[in-house]
Amino acid sequence: MGMLLAAGICLGPVAAAAASTAANLPAIDPGPRPLRLVQDLDEGPLKRRLLSCAQGPFQRTAFAIGHRGACLAYPEHTRESYLAAARQGAGIIECDVTFTKDLELVCRHAQNDLHTSTDILSIPDLAAKCRRPFTPATFAADGRLLTPASAECWTSDLTLAEFRRLRGRRDGFNPRARTVEEYQQPPDITWSGLEAGAEYGTLLTHRESIALFQERGVMMIPELKESLVPLPFNGLSRAALAQRLIDDYRAAGVDPRRVWPQSFLREDIDYWLAQEPDFGRQAVYLEAAERVADLPSLAELRRYRAAGIRIVAPPLFALLEGDASGAIRPSAYARAVRAAGLAIIPWSLERSGSLAVQDKGFYYQTLADAIHREGDVLRVLDILAREAGILAIFSDWPATVAYYANCMGVGLQPDDREVPSQEGGE
16 A cells, blocks of 8 residues: 555545544444454455454544445435444545436435435325336236336436435335335345345435535545436536535535545536636546446546546456456556556445355456455455555445454545645656
């Protein structure tokens, strides 16, 4: 991790803020899952080091980002999910930002996911506003699924008052559903050893999330989501939307060093760099590649850096490769990012389900042959931290990252996680 200590701007004053409010907050508690993962590791130095930390004490770490809160077991982007992430030790928590029909900014992962992440289909007058109403699955005579159950409900079709009537639920749906109740069946997390943290959760506006994060002494990493309705929408342009996101932090008196605005859209990053440089200097450019062949080249990464971008956020698979011997190592892309003088925040740990199954899914496509058990998530995290040199990491269960970071002394002080300065790379 030495590469990160020679650059220009620190990850932020998380430790100082946490200390100022610590007397009013519950103690950091990673819970039982991290230790279960440690115990599942193969014997070796990493396991011994992590076992030595089992009794704590634990503190908040800027290395752990609560992805949609703690959405593995809590309804994503709800007050309950955010509070769980803070309790687990996340030093940074994410609110994905989209908008309602009356242009209020709210925390939702996508503009069109209310049918899978809230109880909208159970509220008749609001369900009537969905773009596509609930349609049950159909089956062949032998029981084969012919067409999956479906629905589609958009945040931008509801006013804020209507949005507030919804309750969040863990994101997912049952494709074989014949009824709304079956459709809203939450995903199975028995593989994780966890119980669902709450059946329903309280939805929040963007401003409400800021107030909650300030109260909990954590930093903020809002993602401005792509609009699925054409812009301008009711007079709202993309530039105005990017500005309104920043305006909410200014109105709340938040230090720009505590905010990490992110987007998959280059126009948002460029806007923040030009119009809000205090916030733009630590904007996070999200990488949308779905396979290695789609990743940007070293030359393109250097162009990012020349344009003022300092942090990129790729999916996990982009940074690692592995083989049947069990070896895991940084990828060529990871080395290119560092050579371009960019910092890295990957997404998202513990989002792939069980690592003990044969199909490891999207996030592990480049190292599936090297991982075979749940504890291997800690080997992945260790290589990312020590060899790929990541700045921080999104996780659906930030307790795992917080436990690792506390054991390894990562992200515990306001000045020990840095991103490249404006003057150039390493």
